[in-house]
Amino acid sequence: MMRLVKGNSFISLKDYSRxxxxxxxxxxxxxxxxxxxRFIPNKKKLIANLFYEPSTRTSSSFYAAATYLGYEVLxxxxxxxxxxxxxxxxxxxxxxxxxxxxxxxxxxxxxGAAFLASLVSDVPIINAGDGIGEHPTQTLLDLYTxxxxxxxxxRLTVTLMGDLKYGRTIHSLVQVLNMFDxxxxxxxxxxxxxPSQYYKKEYIESTVLTENVAMSTDVLYITRVQKERxxxxxxxxxxxxxxNLSDKCIVMHPLPRNEELGDWFDSDPRxxxxxxxxxxxxxxxxxxxxxxx
Amino acid sequence: MMRLVKGNSFISLKDYSRxxxxxxxxxxxxxxxxxxxRFIPNKKKLIANLFYEPSTRTSSSFYAAATYLGYEVLxxxxxxxxxxxxxxxxxxxxxxxxxxxxxxxxxxxxxGAAFLASLVSDVPIINAGDGIGEHPTQTLLDLYTxxxxxxxxxRLTVTLMGDLKYGRTIHSLVQVLNMFDxxxxxxxxxxxxxPSQYYKKEYIESTVLTENVAMSTDVLYITRVQKERxxxxxxxxxxxxxxNLSDKCIVMHPLPRNEELGDWFDSDPRxxxxxxxxxxxxxxxxxxxxxxx
Amino acid sequence: MMRLVKGNSFISLKDYSRxxxxxxxxxxxxxxxxxxxRFIPNKKKLIANLFYEPSTRTSSSFYAAATYLGYEVLxxxxxxxxxxxxxxxxxxxxxxxxxxxxxxxxxxxxxGAAFLASLVSDVPIINAGDGIGEHPTQTLLDLYTxxxxxxxxxRLTVTLMGDLKYGRTIHSLVQVLNMFDxxxxxxxxxxxxxPSQYYKKEYIESTVLTENVAMSTDVLYITRVQKERxxxxxxxxxxxxxxNLSDKCIVMHPLPRNEELGDWFDSDPRxxxxxxxxxxxxxxxxxxxxxxx
Numbered sequence: 001m002m003r004l005v006k007g008n009s010f011i012s013l014k015d016y017s018r019x020x021x022x023x024x025x026x027x028x029x030x031x032x033x034x035x036x037x038r039f040i041p042n043k044k045k046l047i048a049n050l051f052y053e054p055s056t057r058t059s060s061s062f063y064a065a066a067t068y069l070g071y072e073v074l075x076x077x078x079x080x081x082x083x084x085x086x087x088x089x090x091x092x093x094x095x096x097x098x099x100x101x102x103x104x105x106x107x108x109x110x111x112g113a114a115f116l117a118s119l120v121s122d123v124p125i126i127n128a129g130d131g132i133g134e135h136p137t138q139t140l141l142d143l144y145t146x147x148x149x150x151x152x153x154x155r156l157t158v159t160l161m162g163d164l165k166y167g168r169t170i171h172s173l174v175q176v177l178n179m180f181d182x183x184x185x186x187x188x189x190x191x192x193x194x195p196s197q198y199y200k201k202e203y204i205e206s207t208v209l210t211e212n213v214a215m216s217t218d219v220l221y222i223t224r225v226q227k228e229r230x231x232x233x234x235x236x237x238x239x240x241x242x243x244n245l246s247d248k249c250i251v252m253h254p255l256p257r258n259e260e261l262g263d264w265f266d267s268d269p270r271x272x273x274x275x276x277x278x279x280x281x282x283x284x285x286x287x288x289x290x291x292x293x
Numbered sequence: 294m295m296r297l298v299k300g301n302s303f304i305s306l307k308d309y310s311r312x313x314x315x316x317x318x319x320x321x322x323x324x325x326x327x328x329x330x331r332f333i334p335n336k337k338k339l340i341a342n343l344f345y346e347p348s349t350r351t352s353s354s355f356y357a358a359a360t361y362l363g364y365e366v367l368x369x370x371x372x373x374x375x376x377x378x379x380x381x382x383x384x385x386x387x388x389x390x391x392x393x394x395x396x397x398x399x400x401x402x403x404x405g406a407a408f409l410a411s412l413v414s415d416v417p418i419i420n421a422g423d424g425i426g427e428h429p430t431q432t433l434l435d436l437y438t439x440x441x442x443x444x445x446x447x448r449l450t451v452t453l454m455g456d457l458k459y460g461r462t463i464h465s466l467v468q469v470l471n472m473f474d475x476x477x478x479x480x481x482x483x484x485x486x487x488p489s490q491y492y493k494k495e496y497i498e499s500t501v502l503t504e505n506v507a508m509s510t511d512v513l514y515i516t517r518v519q520k521e522r523x524x525x526x527x528x529x530x531x532x533x534x535x536x537n538l539s540d541k542c543i544v545m546h547p548l549p550r551n552e553e554l555g556d557w558f559d560s561d562p563r564x565x566x567x568x569x570x571x572x573x574x575x576x577x578x579x580x581x582x583x584x585x586x
Numbered sequence: 587m588m589r590l591v592k593g594n595s596f597i598s599l600k601d602y603s604r605x606x607x608x609x610x611x612x613x614x615x616x617x618x619x620x621x622x623x624r625f626i627p628n629k630k631k632l633i634a635n636l637f638y639e640p641s642t643r644t645s646s647s648f649y650a651a652a653t654y655l656g657y658e659v660l661x662x663x664x665x666x667x668x669x670x671x672x673x674x675x676x677x678x679x680x681x682x683x684x685x686x687x688x689x690x691x692x693x694x695x696x697x698g699a700a701f702l703a704s705l706v707s708d709v710p711i712i713n714a715g716d717g718i719g720e721h722p723t724q725t726l727l728d729l730y731t732x733x734x735x736x737x738x739x740x741r742l743t744v745t746l747m748g749d750l751k752y753g754r755t756i757h758s759l760v761q762v763l764n765m766f767d768x769x770x771x772x773x774x775x776x777x778x779x780x781p782s783q784y785y786k787k788e789y790i791e792s793t794v795l796t797e798n799v800a801m802s803t804d805v806l807y808i809t810r811v812q813k814e815r816x817x818x819x820x821x822x823x824x825x826x827x828x829x830n831l832s833d834k835c836i837v838m839h840p841l842p843r844n845e846e847l848g849d850w851f852d853s854d855p856r857x858x859x860x861x862x863x864x865x866x867x868x869x870x871x872x873x874x875x876x877x878x879x
Contacts, residue, residue: 046360048353056662057682060634064686067632067658072360074353075368075661088549091556096350096548099571100357255682256674263677278685339653341646365653368661369642381842384849389643389841392864393650 006293009118009125013136013172018179024140024286025147031289032148032282038068045071045102045292050093051128052108057255058128058137061277062105065284071292074101091120098122103292106130124291132168137287138254139172141280145272146219148279149250154181157216161187161209162223162235162260164194169254170223174198185213188235192225209237214244221252222261236260242268252276299586302411302418306429306465311472317433317579318440324582325441325575331361338364338395338585343386344421345401350548351421351430354570355398358577364585367394384413391415396585399423417584425461430580431547432465434573438565439512441572442543447474450509454480454502455516455528455553457487462547463516467491478506481528485518502530507537514545515554529553535561545569592879595704595711599722599758604765610726610872611733617875618734618868624654631657631688631878636679637714638694643841644714644723647863648691651870657878660687677706684708689878692716710877718754723873724840725758727866731858732805734865735836740767743802747773747795748809748821748846750780755840756809760784771799774821778811795823800830807838808847822846828854838862 004010004024016024047066051059059077066073076097090108094117097104105126106114111133118125129135147153158177164170164186171194177184178200185204186194193205204213214220225235236259237251245251253261253273265271297303297317309317340359344352352370359366369390383401387410390397398419399407404426411418422428440446451470457463457479464487470477471493478497479487486498497506507513518528529552530544538544546554546566558564590596590610602610633652637645645663652659662683676694680703683690691712692700697719704711715721733739744763750756750772757780763770764786771790772780779791790799800806811821822845823837831837839847839859851857 043363046357056679060660060662060683060686063660064632067660070629074356074360076349076353087551089556092549095567096570097353099567100353100574256678258673263675274681274685277682281686336656339650367646367649367653369646380844382849385842388860389863390646392860393646393867 004290006291010287011114011118011127012134013139025144028144028282028286031286043070046074047071047103048074048097048101049105050076055107061280062284065281066288069285069288094121134172135168137283138169139176141276141283142173143176144283145252145276145279156218157183158219159185159213159217160221163192163225164188165192167223171198209241211244214241217249219250224258225260297583299584303580304407304411304420305427306432318437321437321575321579324579336363339367340364340396341367341390341394342398343369348400354573355577358574359581362578362581387414427465428461430576431462432469433576434569435466436469437576438545438569438572449511450476451512452478452506452510453514456485456518457481458485460516464491502534504537507534510542512543517551518553590876592877596873597700597704597713598720599725599762607762611730614730614868614872617872629656629658632660633657633689634660634683634687635691636662641693647866648870651867652874655871655874676703680707720758721754723869724755725762727862727869728759729762730869731838731862731865742804743769744805745771745799745803746807749778749811750774751778753809757784795827797830800827803835805836810844811846
């Protein structure tokens with residue numbers, strides 16, 4: 001429904017097929033080939049970065065992507081302190097902004113907000129995260145980081161570790177990985193396991209990262225365990241875990257991180273969590289470039 | 294005193310004559326003729342958008358207008374949380390900013406702030422609303438919406454409905470409409486009637502929008518009734534009201550709106566409240582274009 | 587260690603020699619020669635303005651400097667309300683941002699933050715103030731204001747007045763002035779005197795600005811006395827003080843000001859506190875221009 005087409009909104013990966021995903025991966029890599037920070041001056045568009053909840057990382061990445069593509073950006077952050085929030089419907093705000101700009105990047109706390117916005121907007125909406133809904137550009141940058149490393153999304157073993165219950169990042173990633181020939185291992189506290197609706201295949205579940213699982217892992221994806229939800233210390237990635245991983249395994253994390261991934265690992269060549277950030281820039285350049293053309 | 298002249302500040306419509314207003318309407322339309330979102334790149338100016346109180350709608354509109362004219366914008370929002378607010382006089386802030394930029398768009402909570410700023414500024418000040426004082430670009434966009442529809446500001450019947458006591462928007466609009474051959478009807482709760490100083494002619498007053506008044510109305514201008522100031526429900530625009538209005542009548546609202554104007558009316562061809570927003574872009578492009586040259 | 591070199595960070599003036607400082611003064615003046623507000627369009631860089639604590643004056647000045655040099659700016663203000671602040675280390679934030687931009691201007695509340703950031707950043711860090719540490723561009727603009735007036739930093743008498751104990755501005759300035767042939771007078775409450783570690787020469791100390799000291803002063807530098815730290819009224823600059831100063835003396839203040847410097851002096855030709863602001867623009871253009879090339 002909401003495929004990537006010039007002039008369309010980009011709301012969700014839900015209806016994407018394997019082929020769609022792979023073609024998106026190819027597309028991102030064409031943007032990633034170039035110097036990521038090169039300017040393509042054109043100034044033919046003004047883009048609103050409308051963030052109802054703060055996410056400096058995501059808004060900065062979109063801002064940079066748009067700027068390098070030569071677009072201008074109208075940043076509306078901290079909406080919760082502004083008049084937009086006062087008794088105005090999202091629809092009215094979107095309609096108003098759409099009369100000023102050529103595209104709206106929307107971050108909102110409520111699931112479905114981006115889709116709702118796309119229904120009333122005269123200009124494309126790009127979903128930058130809608131609460132417990134989706135954060136599709138995060139999913140794309142995770143996928144692209146894997147694709148960039150292995151040049152494929154099939155025949156891989158991905159181990160997800162940490163809070164698998166509440167993490168939107170994990171849920172979205174699992175849904176796409178399930179479309180590919182990927183073995184998934186789940187490592188986390190019993191009370192923070194993956195909700196059953198995301199189970200599509202046989203997964204190996206464990207409360208610890210065993211040597212066997214570690215050795216067979218191509219991608220170790222670690223996520224934050226928030227203290228109020230479970231014991232952190234037990235689910236931190238350790239030096240012993242690091243030794244059990246193969247040389248070709250990569251370690252990912254959506255950031256920000258807590259104690260589950262210490263900075264002692266930062267100099268390890270297998271870490272990809274900072275590369276994920278620059279891959280995010282490539283993803284967002286690709287999306288804006290394709291949609292705004 | 295403060296007419297629209299290149300290099301001057303724009304503070305108030307108080308001293309504008311009928312002729313001034315009509316020439317401004319013509320001027321705006323020359324900016325509105327073009328594609329509103331076309332860029333005119335020149336980057337020869339940097340403009341500060343200095344908002345002491347939040348107004349995302351107005352600041353975004355000025356930002357977009359300046360950007361499409363090819364100017365750069367330094368946005369200073371949320372001043373209440375910043376160092377500017379801490380024990381520094383408005384005059385010192387203006388003097389400092391004026392040494393950085395070519396023009397200052399000022400929103401302030403105190404009446405007279407824009408005029409005060411213009412006295413100490415080396416660069417033009419544009420009044421983006423000064424408390425209970427004026428919000429002259431709002432007034433211009435209201436007037437321009439009417440002018441664009443009827444190609445005149447004379448021989449019209451304008452019905453103002455809602456909170457007529459506290460609405461700065463209404464007060465400013467009435468003052469300019471009084472300069473023209475306009476019949477004004479006032480519809481609102483007794484305790485929220487237009488303050489006597491704005492009465493310059495015979496107005497029809499009523500607590501309900503009667504069929505007679507509705508039928509003769511060219512412009513129905515609805516404003517918000519805030520709950521703490523009076524009963525909302527009774528002063529909402531109803532489907533029956535809608536039927537009583539003529540086909541050529543237009544319905545305006547400064548937004549944001551509450552229950553006084555339901556979204557059931559959004560698909561009606563007589564609504565102009567979203568067009569008011571894009572007309573605001575034309576007004577601000579015109580002002581910046583004329584003043585900064 | 588941290589000299590001004592293209593591609594390097596700019597953290598501190600601590601290791602600068604007399605010769606370094608004088609060559610910086612010359613460098614600034616080449617930027618100050620031009621029209622300060624002229625654009626040099628190139629758009630070859632994106633710069634992050636990362637402010638962990640609000641300082642509208644400093645961030646605006648850097649924003650304007652970068653913009654006039656033709657750079658784009660990603661503004662991240664109010665970090666305290668944003669996700670960056672939530673449990674993410676400064677290092678991770680810097681690493682992430684460094685993957686998006688070509689330079690990071692950093693304001694932080696903790697001493698040493700800019701240096702720490704420079705250790706993990708792939709792009710130059712510019713220190714825009716790190717708590718009780720340094721605010722080296724403020725020091726440069728103070729020095730440059732003196733240099734611009736007298737065309738030298740030697741053979742001058744500088745009188746510092748106000749809170750000399752807590753003012754970072756004063757401490758940084760004294761350290762550089764001590765490298766030159768400058769007589770320093772200290773005027774302030776006993777309990778707000780200059781900490782002993784900054785004493786490198788014989789200074790004249792006094793609780794009042796005596797006629798003798800005033801007459802011999804080339805530069806009177808007034809700073810704020812915050813009410814909670816001592817009596818303000820007694821240390822305000824008075825009309826009598828003004829008469830005692832010579833015609834060639836200049837009066838400086840880092841702003842914002844309180845009662846210690848009344849606006850009655852604003853029309854006096856010896857005041858330089860607003861010029862300090864535009865000199866700050868020259869300083870920041872110079873730094874960005876040299877570092878980013």
